[in-house]
Amino acid sequence: MRKAFLLPSLTVLLACCGLCAAAQGYQALHGSPFAGSTAVFNNPAASVGSAYKWDLSLFSTQFKLSTNGSYLKDFSLSNSSDASLTMRDGNFSRYLHNNFDLSFLNFLYKLDDNRAVNFNLRARMYNHLNALPFNYVDSAVSSLNSFLIVNRNTPFLEGGATHAGWLEADLNYSQLLAETDRSRLTGGFTLQLMKGLSGAFMRLSKISYLEQKNGTDTSYLFTNGRGSYGYSDNFDNADNFKDFLNQSKLTLGLSLGIEYMVYNTELADVNNNLNYDWKIGVSLMDLGAHSFKTSQYSRQFADPINSIPDGNAEQKFSGISDARAFSDSIGTLFNSSSVITDNFTISNPTRLILNVDKNLGNHFYVNGELSVNFYSASSPSKLRTKELNLLTVTPRWETMGLGAYLPVQYNTQGQLWVGAAIKLGPLVVGLHNLGLFKKDPGLNGGGYLMFSLHPFGEKKVASKLDCR
Numbered sequence: 190m191r192k193a194f195l196l197p198s199l200t201v202l203l204a205c206c207g208l209c210a211a212a213q214g215y216q217a218l219h220g221s222p223f224a225g226s227t228a229v230f231n232n233p234a235a236s237v238g239s240a241y242k243w244d245l246s247l248f249s250t251q252f253k254l255s256t257n258g259s260y261l262k263d264f265s266l267s268n269s270s271d272a273s274l275t276m277r278d279g280n281f282s283r284y285l286h287n288n289f290d291l292s293f294l295n296f297l298y299k300l301d302d303n304r305a306v307n308f309n310l311r312a313r314m315y316n317h318l319n320a321l322p323f324n325y326v327d328s329a330v331s332s333l334n335s336f337l338i339v340n341r342n343t344p345f346l347e348g349g350a351t352h353a354g355w356l357e358a359d360l361n362y363s364q365l366l367a368e369t370d371r372s373r374l375t376g377g378f379t380l381q382l383m384k385g386l387s388g389a390f391m392r393l394s395k396i397s398y399l400e401q402k403n404g405t406d407t408s409y410l411f412t413n414g415r416g417s418y419g420y421s422d423n424f425d426n427a428d429n430f431k432d433f434l435n436q437s438k439l440t441l442g443l444s445l446g447i448e449y450m451v452y453n454t455e456l457a458d459v460n461n462n463l464n465y466d467w468k469i470g471v472s473l474m475d476l477g478a479h480s481f482k483t484s485q486y487s488r489q490f491a492d493p494i495n496s497i498p499d500g501n502a503e504q505k506f507s508g509i510s511d512a513r514a515f516s517d518s519i520g521t522l523f524n525s526s527s528v529i530t531d532n533f534t535i536s537n538p539t540r541l542i543l544n545v546d547k548n549l550g551n552h553f554y555v556n557g558e559l560s561v562n563f564y565s566a567s568s569p570s571k572l573r574t575k576e577l578n579l580l581t582v583t584p585r586w587e588t589m590g591l592g593a594y595l596p597v598q599y600n601t602q603g604q605l606w607v608g609a610a611i612k613l614g615p616l617v618v619g620l621h622n623l624g625l626f627k628k629d630p631g632l633n634g635g636g637y638l639m640f641s642l643h644p645f646g647e648k649k650v651a652s653k654l655d656c657r
Contacts, residue, residue, distance in 0.1 A: 215251055215637050216581060217594035217610035217619045220470065220546035220556040222462045223587060225641050226297035229307050229361045230290075231542060232446040232472040233377035236297055237305040237363040238462050240589070244643040246295040251637035253621055255577050255602045258283040260631045274632075280324040280343075284602065286566065286577055287635075288538075289314040307361035307379075313354065314387075315538060315574035317566035320348030333503040337398060337409045345414065346396040351572050353479055353535040354387040357442075366447070373450040381442030381477065384434075388481035388535050389420040390572050399495070408500060411493035411522075419487030419529050425512075442477030442537055446470060453548075470544040475537040483529050486512035490523040497522060536573040539563040556583040562601065577601055590614050596621075604633055615641050 218224040219231050225244035228235035257277070264272035295309040323346060324339045340346070363377025396414035400407060423436035451467040505518045520526040543559045558581045564573040583596040592612030598621070599605050610619025622634025 215249065215617075215619075215639060216578075216596045216598065216608065216621065217583060217585065217592075217637075218617065218639075219558055219581070219583065220468060220544050221554070221585070221587060223589060223592070223612075225643055226295040226307055226309065227292070227639060227641075228297075229309065229359070229363075229377070229379055229444075230292075231474070232448060232470040232544065233361055233379040233444050234363050234375045234446040234448040234470065234472070236307045236361055236377060237299065237303065237365065237375045238448055238450065238468070239297060239299065239305065240462050241297065241643040242299050244297040244641055246292065246639060246641040248293050249295070249637070249639035249641075250289075250291045251635065252287070252289050253577055253635040254285070254287040255600060255604060255633050256283075256285040256287075256631070257281070257602070258285060260629055262629060264630060265628045266626055276325055276327055278326050280322055282322050283318075283320045283348075284567075285316070285318040286575070286602065287316050288574075288576070303365035305361075305363050305377075307359070307363075309357075309359035309361070311357045311359065313357060314352075315354075316350075316352050317574065318348070318350045319567045321346070333499050334408065337400075337499055338407060341400055344397065346393060348393050349567065349569060350389070350391045351535060351566060351574065352387065352389040353385070353574055355479055356384045356386060358382045363446075371452050371454075373452070374447065375450075376445075376447045378446075379444040381444065381475075383440050383442055383477065383479060384437050385421065385440065385479040385481055386434075386437050387421055387424065388479060388533065388572075389418075390533065390535075391418040392416055392569060394569065396493075398499075401498075408498040410495045410498060411502070412495050414493060415489075415491035417487075417489040417529065419483045419533060420512075421481040422484040423482075425484050425486070436482070438480050438482070440477060440479055442475060444472065444474045444476065446472030446474075465546075465548055467548070468546040470542070470546075472542045472544075473539075474542060475539050477539075478534050478536045480532055480534050482532050484512065485528060486516045487529040488516050488519050488526055489529055490519055490526040492524040494522060494524055533572060536564055536571070538574045538576045540576055540578075552586055552588050554585050554587060556585065557581070558583075575601070587612065592617070594619065598622075606634060608634070610637075615643075617641075 215227055222240040226246045227249055259274055259276050261272045262275040290313050292309055292311040297307045299305045323343050326339050329339055330336050359379050359381050361379040363375055366376045367374040393416040398409045398411045400409055423433045426432040448470040450465045453466045502522055505521060509515050540563060541561045546556045548554055560578040562575040564575055566573055566575045577600045579599055579601045581596055581598045583594055585594040594610040596608045606622035608621045617639040620636045624630055625634045
């Protein structure tokens with residue numbers, strides 16, 4: 190049974206790696222000429238290759254989560270009422286990575302068959318937590334003291350967390366670069382205007398402790414280690430939404446891409462964005478970073494006061510209700526504790542994407558994608574975000590109004606996900622991982638939803654025939 194308890198700052202981050210928290214995750218549509226205005230989330234050159242003259246995505250959202258630290262205990266499709274979120278027992282490194290994407294009123298318009306513009310409004314969030322190996326036994330841990338008892342053989346505790354959330358306005362332009370009777374090369378860019386709404390981080394390094402026994406009582410004294418934590422100062426005025434937004438900083442980002450299409454024939458009147466044989470896209474996504482002013486309650490600390498036992502340390506955090514009180518308590522546990530005055534920067538999830546789409550005929554396609562992150566989210570010295578995508582293969586059957594998709598992903602955490610999605614007119618609904626429906630599933634997967642308006646009649650689909 191899970192027990193509620195308050196862990197002080199030395200262990201709360203590590204425990205969080207077993208708990209659930211909340212992009213470019215519309216996986217089923219990657220490489221598709223029917224992706225509409227959201228295609229530029231994966232390749233800025235894709236807008237001019239759209240099957241539609243115009244597309245308005247009224248609403249789209251996706252959520253993705255990968256963790257090895259928690260699962261839904263006693264969950265099954267036939268009976269979910271007894272399910273509970275539970276940390277996994279064992280001694281191992283733990284992680285949690287998730288991202289969330291919400292976009293609305295995204296508009297694509299093809300000026301002609303060789304040029305297109307696209308405008309997107311989005312809200313995005315990334316969370317990353319990681320910890321070096323520590324032991325957890327759900328039936329035995331009810332306090333900081335019991336947590337340290339089951340970790341008496343753990344050399345030290347170490348981990349980190351990074352959070353970034355922002356609003357984004359994207360202006361995209363793509364155009365034809367070169368063309369022959371059998372091929373077509375296009376390129377595009379997306380200028381991203383980003384307003385950083387929230388940023389936060391925590392780092393713990395080599396927190397060690399010494400066991401002391403007094404009869405039947407066991408206590409622990411912290412002997413070494415250091416750490417830091419901080420968050421954006423606009424949260425200090427979170428009660429005033431106007432001030433919260435005004436104190437958020439603006440930054441710029443950039444995405445670049447090219448797309449190469451090979452046609453089945455040399456007939457110019459037949460070749461169009463739906464009649465390709467192969468389509469190959471290469472994109473460099475999300476160049477840039479967010480800058481945040483650090484809150485006055487952010488701290489860096491080192492050298493624990495080793496005369497304070499774990500019970501007293503835990504008591505210092507009892508009843509804390511705000512950041513000021515938390516910072517004051519940290520100061521009573523370490524010989525060195527100071528305010529972090531420098532601004533902090535969190536990098537975007539910069540990555541290189543190679544996407545290959547094969548037209549099999551009769552509305553059947555298969556898409557393969559390799560996504561390589563530029564950064565690791567577990568760096569002890571840099572604050573960075575990343576995507577979970579690594580290698581994905583998606584067979585699909587798709588027309589303008591209907592579609593069925595089966596994306597198979599091998600992600601950056603070494604997990605194999607089998608998902609599914611359907612398209613019914615303007616609506617696309619998909620799941621990243623069908624494994625969420627098995628008994629006692631790990632919290633790995635997520636889903637996506639998109640509602641778009643565009644021409645459904647073939648005569649209104651943009652092609653070379655429309656522009657001659």
